[in-house]
Structure formats: C-alpha cells, structure tokens
Amino acid sequence: MSRSNTVFIGRKPVLNYVLACMTLFKSGQEEVLVKARGRSISTAVDVVEVIRNRFMPDLKVGDITIGTEKLTSSDRPGPTNVSTIEIKLTH
Amino acid sequence: MSRSNTVFIGRKPVLNYVLACMTLFKSGQEEVLVKARGRSISTAVDVVEVIRNRFMPDLKVGDITIGTEKLTSSDRPGPTNVSTIEIKLTH
Numbered sequence: 782m783s784r785s786n787t788v789f790i791g792r793k794p795v796l797n798y799v800l801a802c803m804t805l806f807k808s809g810q811e812e813v814l815v816k817a818r819g820r821s822i823s824t825a826v827d828v829v830e831v832i833r834n835r836f837m838p839d840l841k842v843g844d845i846t847i848g849t850e851k852l853t854s855s856d857r858p859g860p861t862n863v864s865t866i867e868i869k870l871t872h
Numbered sequence: 873m874s875r876s877n878t879v880f881i882g883r884k885p886v887l888n889y890v891l892a893c894m895t896l897f898k899s900g901q902e903e904v905l906v907k908a909r910g911r912s913i914s915t916a917v918d919v920v921e922v923i924r925n926r927f928m929p930d931l932k933v934g935d936i937t938i939g940t941e942k943l944t945s946s947d948r949p950g951p952t953n954v955s956t957i958e959i960k961l962t963h
Contacts, residue, residue, distance in 0.1 A: 822914035826955040830940045834953070845936040847959070849921045862925070864917040868938070 786810045790817035790825040798828040803836060806872050812843075813872075818850060818865040829868055843869035877901045881908035881916040889919040894927060897963050903934075904963075909941060909956040920959055934960035 817825035908916035
C-alpha cells in the first residue's frame, strides 16, 4: 500500500499539516488523504478547512469515512477503542 | 427548519449524546443528524462509533460534511473561524 499521498495528523500546529498537504499537491499528487485518530480528528477538519478557505479555493473534499481502531496501551489492560477519520482531497 | 432530529455535540460525556441519538431513533426518527464544531468534532465521531459498535450494528453512516462557521467572541477582535461537522445517520 502506497502511503506517499497520506498526511497523518498529530499534535503539531495546524499549519504544519496544511503545508504538508500543499507540498504533496505541488509535487504532482492529484489526491491527498488526511488521516487522524482520537483528539486529532478536529485538527484534521481544521487542516482541510484552512486549505480550502485560505490557499486552494478549488480544492474538492471527497469521501469522508470514520471508523474505530483497537489500540493496546501499557497504561490500561485490554484494547482501547479509538475513533478515526479519513478525508480524501482532490485538486 | 426542523431540528427535532438533530443532536448537537458539546462537552458532556459521550454516552449522553449516544443516549440522545438512540432516543430519537426509538421515537420513530429514521434519520438523525449529529452536529458539532471545534474540539467537539472528535466527540461527534466517538458518539457515532459507539452507537454503531455497541448498540446499533445496523446503523448506516450517510453523508459526512465539513465546513467553517464564523463566530464573534468578546475575547477577540473580529470573527473567529471554527470548523464544523455534520454526520447523517440512518437506521
């Protein structure tokens, strides 16, 4: 599976991820996938909205899918469920 | 505009909103709209995932739309942009 067109959202400032997506588009990608889980889901939506409103008005937001991943953590016994989001962007 | 089938997500525990959605479905609604903005967006995804995984395996997640709203706050000059999400659920 190629992940060269995927941007994973974490705890850095929104503009870092905006720049990462823009760089992928400028490098010739026609489709960029923004992925996040847990509390970073809201940041993922912020990233997409900032790109669309400030930098690329012609950006198209395609399928948005949500899901659940099971994580195992050393802090808790058993798996923890964490929500995920994937937002497909095309240019 | 009727909002009787809409659940707005705020800062309460996830299960409060899960219960609100389930109550709407039990009262005969076939479609429930989950709306959130800002940091509550991740909670909205959690709510949908909990309903689907724990209570209603036959729940269908329909269109997910994201957007931006302008808010005016007394703390800051000028409008603030806040991201929004709407998740359509059908049963």
